[in-house]
């Protein structure tokens with residue numbers, strides 16, 4: 001049977017600062033309302049994941065980061081679409097963070113991330129990050 005549901009590719013930033021990781025909460029009017037996520041967004045045609053992250057982080061938070069290593073992509077099937085997340089470790093925060101689209105943001109130690117209500121696709125990543133020193 002063919003799968004007619006859309007499949008999107010999303011680059012997301014795991015931004016570390018002083019041992020803490022940035023989590024952002026989607027707004028009540030976004031898809032997956034009020035779920036926590038790593039900031040980022042859909043890859044546009046012809047765009048690298050790094051370009052996508054810089055563009056999205058500027059738009060969403062007004063910040064510039066250094067994009068580092070990519071982690072293993074992870075795919076999750078929601079009831080109405082499938083997402084493949086392409087996570088990147090990022091650092092060197094520049095700019096004053098302003099929430100242009102998100103409802104909230106917070107910095108948490110890796111082992112504290114699981115206290116938030118994450119988008120379902122992110123849970124394997126949360127487990128992976130919690131295992132890291």
Ligand SMILES: Nc1nc2c([nH]c(=O)n2[C@H]2C[C@H](O)[C@@H](COP(=O)(O)OP(=O)(O)OP(=O)(O)O)O2)c(=O)[nH]1
Pocket residue numbers: 010011012030031032036037038039040041042083085119120121122
């Ligand atoms: N940025 C980001 N998106 C995530 C994560 N986990 C996860 O399931 N997603 C989903 C939420 C969205 O459906 C999609 C990201 O797309 P987006 O934020 O650019 O787009 P959106 O759905 O808010 O915008 P739109 O289609 O309503 O215009 O990926 C994550 O950790 N970070």
